Amino acid sequence: MRRYLFTTTYVVLVFLSFFVVFSLGKIETGPEVFLPGYNGDPEKTTNENVKNLFRVNKEFGGSSSIVIVVESDKNFFEDARTLYELHRALEEREDISSVMSPVNLPKLSGFRMDYYFKDEKISKDVLNDPNAKSFITEDGKYALLNVIFKEGVNARDKIPEIKRLVSSYFEKNYLFGEPVIDSTLFKELVKQTFVYPVFMFLVIFLLFYYQLRSFRAAIFSLIVPVLATFFVFAVFFAMGKSLNTMTVMTITFLLIIGSAYGLHFYNALFRFSDKREAVKHIFKPILFSMLTTAAGFMSFVFIDIRAFRELGILVSSGLAVVVLVIFTSGVEIFRNYTPKRTPRSFGMKYVGRKIALIVLVVFLVMAALSPFLLKRVQVGSDMVSYFERDSELRKAYDLIVKKFNTREPIYLVLEKNVPFVGTDSKILKELIEKIEKSEYVSSVVFPVDIPVPIMYTLSRTNPFLKTFVGDRNRIRLIVNLTPEGYEHVKKVVDLINEVVSETGWSHYVAGSVLIWNDINESIMRSQIQSIVLASILIFAMVFIIFRRPLTTLSVMIPIAFTTVFNFLFMALFGISLDVSTSITSGILMGLVIDYSIHIASEERRLRDPYLVVKNVGPSVLTNALGLISGFAVLLFSELALFKNISLLMMLGIGVGAIFTLIVQPMILEKRENS
Structure with missing residues (x-):
């Protein structure tokens, strides 16, 4: 038992973590978590627009509201019975405070209040009422119902019921509003937490197993970050916290990034005859790879946006747990392990100075062109931009804009x-x-x-x-x-x-639009802060490792190109700089520096670029392919939010890996010879 003391301890902690996560875990989808100064309590927030939104709901006896647009087979000026029946059915629900529609739109006749709905149809006189254009189109084909939920009602949970109710009256119907967005987003966030990671696990496992040629090593590399995720989530939930639109990606980042440490650990065991010497050698590169990656995430901690801070803390602490488990439990598991086959090398070799120089020139030319393309990057977003163009929610939005020329x-x-x-x-x-x-x-x-x-x-x-x-x-x-x-x-x-x-x-x-306006105004400031802070933290970490300014700067060159190319890809693919994509630069900086550290550490030991690429290249390449394959799973998401992050991460990792494996050995060689 003492032989596997750490492993046994971690197994017990994991079982406890499972219990906490499934009993206390919660997910919130509101945009408030992206607001500067918002800490989860609207009464204590420093943001006036959040206070005002909660205030108006309280003072007018309502809560969230949604818009329902229904389409008539003929028009509502000829027959509005079904519209009336739907209106009454909605009004009779215990969770709804009020319903506004052409059915109860009032008009004043002298001192008597009357309605435009008479004889089971809507009078065309309604078109003379300036209030009516928000509720019915001039051709009478479309009618709009504004539904306000009672205070304290969780409107998001009621959307499926409302959708079924409306569909029982009108085949063609469209729901829109923040609770509808929340409901759709919540379903996708559940997939992000429980479904997509399963496919990521399988894709990365197959790739790792092919390179490592060891089931034990491949499964260990992936199990550790999964268990680390449960552990940090358990602590997070025990503190009374909830996951949000950004922090649900913790398991994605930990699984994709954390699995690389086990990969490098196992590959290192075959570069030395003595496993103790191998562990001693690989400990520093993995430790500082973790610290520099964590630095990219921890740069978010200094940004006054709760979603960013919590993501930074969760991923950074999770990566620390992964390294701890690898160099305790991993040492126990692989101490006497003798595999039948050694890891594949993929025929990795240094391509030479000529090709490296050509690639460097291409990178420099692209970087020089960047100022002309960066102007095309749009800044800002709203919750509608989270969704794909062909999604039901975007169709509803487009219809409301087209027919009623309005938004929230x-x-x-x-x-x-x-x-x-x-x-x-x-x-x-x-x-x-x-x-x-x-x-x-x-x-x-x-x-x-x-x-x-x-x-x-x-x-x-x-x-x-x-x-x-x-x-x-x-x-x-x-x-x-x-x-x-x-x-x-x-x-x-x-x-x-x-x-x-x-x-x-x-x-x-x-109004929620005012909250999103505040969020968008903070995006560019947050982006600059995260890049500057990540650069400072990573530079400090790398300098501690190599203790030479020139070596430190040469190791950081790949992340400079990766950051520039990240914005180039935004411009080329029409991706906006928003609350989701603004985190990619800091994360990519922390990831790509890992490759540089492994290459530079081996180069310092061997002083030969050919041997460096041959030894470290396979694990760096496999790591990069694993990251790209893992993020590729998110391309199947229904959310543009996750697709955009995925695409940028895949392209950024590709750029970083190419530069590190082809160009950096040349730079390090020249620096050593100078």
């Missing part, structure tokens, strides 16, 4: 120290007209023809009016943005502030 709304909340009175309707009408003049606003929804005091009384029985009235002193206007308005929301908010200031009323503006 923002809410303008107006407040007075005294109750609103009937004469305020004139001020409200002028205010709405000024806001609607903006090219970025498609409409402002508010029943301005109904005096607020009457609206307040009627809202007790009318769900449509309840949406607009909080109490006698507080009302809400729904400002629908055009697609361009979504991108220029700050200009809309500035206009609103200017217009409302003329009334002397208090106000605030809320």
Whole structure:
């Protein structure tokens, strides 16, 4: 038993970790985790837009909202019975606060409130109502229902039920809104956690087994990072934390990156006659490879975005666990192991100075052209951009934009120290007209023809009016943005502030688009911070290893090219710099430096580029192919979010491996001879 003391201890810890993960594990999908200063508590966050969004939900008795668009076989001006039945079915649900649609759109006839829905059809008079264009198209083919859930309801979990309900009334229907996005995203995040890693495991295992020609070595290389993932997740969940859109990728990064350490460890055992000497030699390159990779991830810790910080901490600590297990349990398992076959060499050899020089020139030319291409890289994203063009959610979005010229709304909340009175309707009408003049606003929804005091009384029985009235002193206007308005929301908010200031009323503006605007503004700053911090940390780590400035700089050359090429690939493939792709540069820097460290460590020992590539080349090549194969699995994801990260990681790793195996031996040789 003492012979396998570490292995036995780790087995016990893993069983405990399984229990914690499956009993306490949670996943959240909201965009708030990407906000600077957001720590999970909307009451304590420093971000005003998060506070305002939670405030409007609280003050108007609602929570999340979704948009449902239904298509009629004829048109709703001829027959709206099915629309009415769907509207009633939604209203009767216990989890829904209110429903707005052409069915309950009110109109004021003298002092009597009436509706456009009569005799089981929608009157065409509705087209004369400025509020109506947000709910029905001019041809009557499409109708829109705005559904608001009750406060405290987990709207994401209700989306499948709502979808089934709507489909039972209309075959052609489209759901959109943040809860719909959350629901779709949650399903994909579950796959990212439990499905894709299985295929990654199989692909990398086959590749490792082919090179190592040892089942034990291949399975050990992959099992260790999987178990390390469960361990760090168990600690994370025990602290009351939840996984989010970014941190679910921890298992992907640990499996793909961490498996390389076992690969290098096993390959090193055959370069020495004495296994103890082999372990002693390979310990430093693997340790510092882990530290430099961790440095790339730990650079996120200094960024004021929770999703980035948590990803950095989880992956870095997981990689540390992998190295610890390899050099304790791994030594126990392979101490007396004598394989029947040695690892394959793939015929690796140094290609020579001439080819290396040609490749270097190509890299330099591409880098010189980069300033002209980098201008094409777009900065920013929203949750819609997470999804593929042919996805159901993007189809719903495109339809809403095309037919109703609108996106998610923002809410303008107006407040007075005294109750609103009937004469305020004139001020409200002028205010709405000024806001609607903006090219970025498609409409402002508010029943301005109904005096607020009457609206307040009627809202007790009318769900449509309840949406607009909080109490006698507080009302809400729904400002629908055009697609361009979504991108220029700050200009809309500035206009609103200017217009409302003329009334002397208090106000605030809320909406998820404002949160995404804050996120996008922080992306470039976060990207620069992560690259600078990763560079400093990695340089320090490499300098500690080699203790010579020139050697350190030569080892870091591949990551400079990899970083530049990462942005080039964004420009060439039309990939935006967003909350997901902004992490790739720092991660690639930490990964590619691993190859340089292994090459430089062996070169320092042998002083011969031909022997260096022959000894270390097979494991570096297999590692690179394993990383590329692992990330290739994500190309089958339904999310553009994961596909873009996957593509950039694959291309970046390829660039780093090519430079390290072909060009770096020449640079190191020249540096030694100079």
